[in-house]
Amino acid sequence: MSLLEENPQKVAKCDIVVAIPTFNESETIARTTECAARGLLDHFGDLSGVIVNCDNHSADGTKEAFFSSRTEIPRIYISTPPGVHGKGNNLRNLYELVRRLEPKAVVVVEADISNMGPHWIKKLAEPVLKGMGYVCPLYVRHKYEATLTSSIVYPMTRCLYGRRVRQPNAGDFAFKGELVETFLNCPIWTDSVKNYGIDTWMTTVALSTRIPLSQAFIGAPKIHRVKDPYAHLALLFRQIVATIFDLMIHYADFWPQVKWSKPTALSGMEAQEVETPLPVEVNTARLHDRFVQGFESFGHVWQAVFDQTVYHKLVEIRGLGLQHFSLPSQTWARILFDAAVAYRSMGEGERIDLLDALLPLYLGKVLTLVKKTERMSLQQAEEYIENECTIFEENKPHLIKRWE
Amino acid sequence: MPKILVVDDEEHIRLLYSEELKEAGYEVITAENGFKLLERIEEEKPDLVVLDIKMVDYNGLDLLQDIRNRFYDLPVILSTAYDTFKEDMKSIAADFYVVKSFDLTELKHKIAMALETRLP
Numbered sequence: 001m002s003l004l005e006e007n008p009q010k011v012a013k014c015d016i017v018v019a020i021p022t023f024n025e026s027e028t029i030a031r032t033t034e035c036a037a038r039g040l041l042d043h044f045g046d047l048s049g050v051i052v053n054c055d056n057h058s059a060d061g062t063k064e065a066f067f068s069s070r071t072e073i074p075r076i077y078i079s080t081p082p083g084v085h086g087k088g089n090n091l092r093n094l095y096e097l098v099r100r101l102e103p104k105a106v107v108v109v110e111a112d113i114s115n116m117g118p119h120w121i122k123k124l125a126e127p128v129l130k131g132m133g134y135v136c137p138l139y140v141r142h143k144y145e146a147t148l149t150s151s152i153v154y155p156m157t158r159c160l161y162g163r164r165v166r167q168p169n170a171g172d173f174a175f176k177g178e179l180v181e182t183f184l185n186c187p188i189w190t191d192s193v194k195n196y197g198i199d200t201w202m203t204t205v206a207l208s209t210r211i212p213l214s215q216a217f218i219g220a221p222k223i224h225r226v227k228d229p230y231a232h233l234a235l236l237f238r239q240i241v242a243t244i245f246d247l248m249i250h251y252a253d254f255w256p257q258v259k260w261s262k263p264t265a266l267s268g269m270e271a272q273e274v275e276t277p278l279p280v281e282v283n284t285a286r287l288h289d290r291f292v293q294g295f296e297s298f299g300h301v302w303q304a305v306f307d308q309t310v311y312h313k314l315v316e317i318r319g320l321g322l323q324h325f326s327l328p329s330q331t332w333a334r335i336l337f338d339a340a341v342a343y344r345s346m347g348e349g350e351r352i353d354l355l356d357a358l359l360p361l362y363l364g365k366v367l368t369l370v371k372k373t374e375r376m377s378l379q380q381a382e383e384y385i386e387n388e389c390t391i392f393e394e395n396k397p398h399l400i401k402r403w404e
Numbered sequence: 405m406p407k408i409l410v411v412d413d414e415e416h417i418r419l420l421y422s423e424e425l426k427e428a429g430y431e432v433i434t435a436e437n438g439f440k441l442l443e444r445i446e447e448e449k450p451d452l453v454v455l456d457i458k459m460v461d462y463n464g465l466d467l468l469q470d471i472r473n474r475f476y477d478l479p480v481i482l483s484t485a486y487d488t489f490k491e492d493m494k495s496i497a498a499d500f501y502v503v504k505s506f507d508l509t510e511l512k513h514k515i516a517m518a519l520e521t522r523l524p
Contacts, residue, residue, distance in 0.1 A: 138493070162523045164496070210523065212476050217493055260521040262479075265472045266497040379491050 003093050004057070004081065008067075009074040015047035016040060016125055017098060017106045017177075020066075021090040023056035025111040028225075030069040032111045037071035039121025044129075047104075052097060054090035055079040088198035092189075095180040105129050107174040115223040123216040123268040124174040132265065133211025135174040136165050136203060139222045142277040143373050143381035146170075147366045148240060150385050153200055156244050156336060159392040160251075161207040162258035165215060169199035169240065170222065175206065182209055188250045190243070196236045197243030204247045208254055217268040220275040237362060238355040245343040245351075256400045260393055277378070287367040288322040294360025301357035305342040310334050317364070327361070327368045329391040335361055337399035344403075406519055407431040409450035411441065411467070412483065413459040417504065421454065424508045430515070438462035442474055450478075452518055454511070455498075457484040465494040472497045479518035481511070 018036040022029055033051055040049035050073070053066040057079045066077060078097055080089045091108070098106055105128035107121055120137075127135045149169060157168050186205050193201045206213065248255065294302075295318060303311050313331050320326065339358055343351055373381040408430045410421045418434045425432045433448055435441060437459050445453070453471065457464035464482065471480055482489070482501040489495050499521070500514040 162521070166496070215496075254524055257524040258522060260517055262477065262521055262523065263472070263497050263499055265476060266469065266494060269469065269494055383490065 003096055004079040005097070006063070006067075006077040009076075011050050011074045011076060011101065013048075014050040014074075014101050014103050015105070016044055016049045016129075017052055017094075017101060017103045018049065018121060018125075019052045019054055019091075019094050019106060019108045020111050021054045021087050021094075021108065022058060022062050022066075022111045023085060023090075024058045024060040024062060026058065026061040026065040028112045028114075029053060029062050030065045032109065032113065032116065033066055033069040033075070034071055035116050035118055036107075036109065036121055037069070037073040039118035040073055042118050043122035044125065050074050050076060050101065050103075052076045052078060052094060054094045056085045056090060057082045086195040086198075088189075088194035088201070091198055091202070092184075092194075095183050098177055098180045099184070101177075103177045105174060106177055106180075107172075109172045110224065112224045113172075113222055114225075115220060117220075120172075120218060123218060124172065127214040127216060127265070127267045128174050128176050131212065132214040132267075133176050133179060133209070134203070134206035135214045135216050135267070136167055137170050137172050137222075138167060138215045138217045138266075138268075139170060140218070140220055140275055140277050141167075141378075142221075142280045143376065143378055144280040144282050144370060145221075145277060147369060148237065148362070151332070151362060151365045151369060151388075152336065153240065153244070154385070155333070155389045155392040157200070157204060157207065158261050158389050159333075159396055160248065160255040160258065161204065162261045163207055163213055164261050164263050164389075165203060165207070165213060167215075168203040171199055172222070173199070173202065174216075175202075176211075179206065179209070179211070182206075186250075188246050190246055192239035192242040192246070196232075196239040200240055200243050201247065204244075204251075208251050212265065214265040214267050217266060219268070219272045221277040223278065234356065234359060237359050238352065241355055241358060242343075242351065245340050248340050249344055252403070256403065259396075261389070282366075282370050284367055284370060285322060287363045287370070288325060291325075291360050291364035291367065292318055294357070294364075298357035298360060301353060302361075305354065305357075306335060306338045310338065314361075325364070325367055325371060327364045329388045330395060332361075332365050332368075332388075333392045333395045334398065337395065337402065340399070341402045405429065405431045406451040407433065407448065408515065409433050409435060409445065409448065409453045411435045411438065411453060411459075411464075412456040413437050413462075414456070417456070417483075420506065421508070421511075425512070425515075428512055438464075438467045441467055442470055445471065445475060445478070452479040452481065452515060454481050454483050454515075457482055457489050465489065465492055468497050469494060477523075479521070481514050481518060483511070
């Protein structure tokens with residue numbers, strides 16, 4: 001993929017890069033750029049910083065808004081060619097640029113975070129400058145927020161790669177500059193990775209290198225543009241789960257050797273007021289309907305892919321109705337493990353059918369999460385998720401046996 | 405024989421943990437507080453630390469941060485009389501936690517799990 005670049009200040013080398021991936025973000029890019037610049041000046045004034053807008057050739061004036069932002073920090077604009085979209089493609093361009101700029105640290109923040117403060121740049125970059133290889137943020141989240149992370153991405157990456165990274169696909173992160181060589185050399189570069197799978201992909205690739213990871217406690221929720229969670233769910237789900245499964249195949253020599261899991265370092269814990277997450281409404285009846293409808297649309301796939309005990313369990317769960325609905329964690333772990341094994345031996349078309357067949361089951365898992373944690377505090381709900389992860393780890397021998 | 409460092413300011417806890425863990429086949433060393441704890445870890449190179457959260461002059465959760473930053477992979481099990489510490493995010497940097505008890509079954513189970521954790 002060719003790289004379109006504008007580097008008016010002719011920056012050749014730098015110490016820190018703050019990258020902002022965009023597609024049609026003319027309304028938000030200037031604020032985020034100015035905030036990032038303030039973060040660089042306030043906290044890393046003795047280092048040379050550059051802000052990079054990694055764009056998808058936006059037609060709404062994103063580039064102009066980026067360059068018109070009020071800051072003295074040098075800026076570089078890079079873009080994919082017209083018609084080439086996806087955050088993964090943006091970041092691949094960034095890796096190429098970073099290879100040339102040779103910074104010590106790279107921070108990536110999304111353009112539409114309305115509550116980002118300059119200190120977020122410090123929280124993400126500082127651990128890298130102090131020796132960490134990769135940093136994920138730890139946002140304050142409502143217990144029903146980011147359920148795909150809580151139900152699939154976190155338990156699977158933790159169980160497979162052995163590190164407890166609670167928000168591995170939060171969208172924002174930091175890493176040491178040299179890590180781009182690993183990213184550029186990873187042969188798994190699928191359409192899913194080029195799009196919604198990129199965040200999960202980066203964290204997993206970083207985990208596989210065994211570099212030290214840190215979680216940066218932000219102390220605030222990530223507030224960004226209001227999106228309809230159902231509008232892109234099918235595509236988002238398909239691409240993120242495909243990325244996890246594709247990487248399982250690629251790292252099949254690594255993850256079976258992992259037993260249990262270890263914590264990561266934690267940073268950004270200096271005294272601060274911790275904000276409260278925004279409330280999240282969930283339509284439990286809709287989740288239940290989608291689960292039940294799954295039998296009609298995907299029952300044949302479930303029967304073919306899962307162990308018969310799992311399928312019978314699903315039939316039993318359907319009979320419980322909404323009031324008593326519960327998809328047990330062990331069944332959920334086996335569903336994902338059996339699906340990963342089946343995915344490995346399938347062709348492209350079959351894989352898409354399988355991923356789509358998992359969606360109603362995931363919605364059933366979300367319904368279970370909502371019901372189980374209904375009366376729990378945020379901290380109790382977190383403990384519930386931690387217990388879920390332990391169940392995944394306990395059931396890993398089943399995955400390894402079936403994979404072999 | 406895996407070496408375990410028990411850090412606790414209560415003498416009877418240090419004695420109890422030492423006796424029981426030695427019986428379970430571990431080498432045990434102890435520290436009564438967090439004074440020069442990192443240097444002690446550097447010198448003694450324990451395989452695992454059991455760390456009290458509330459000591460008279462030391463906050464175990466702050467010590468945990470220091471340990472994790474310097475000894476990234478060293479297993480640390482938090483030991484506490486109350487589980488309210490879980491409200492402090494710092495506790496997630498621990499491998500496990502146990503609520504103090506005279507029955508050390510849970511502690512021994514967590515120690516075994518932490519020691520058999522394997523990353524390639």
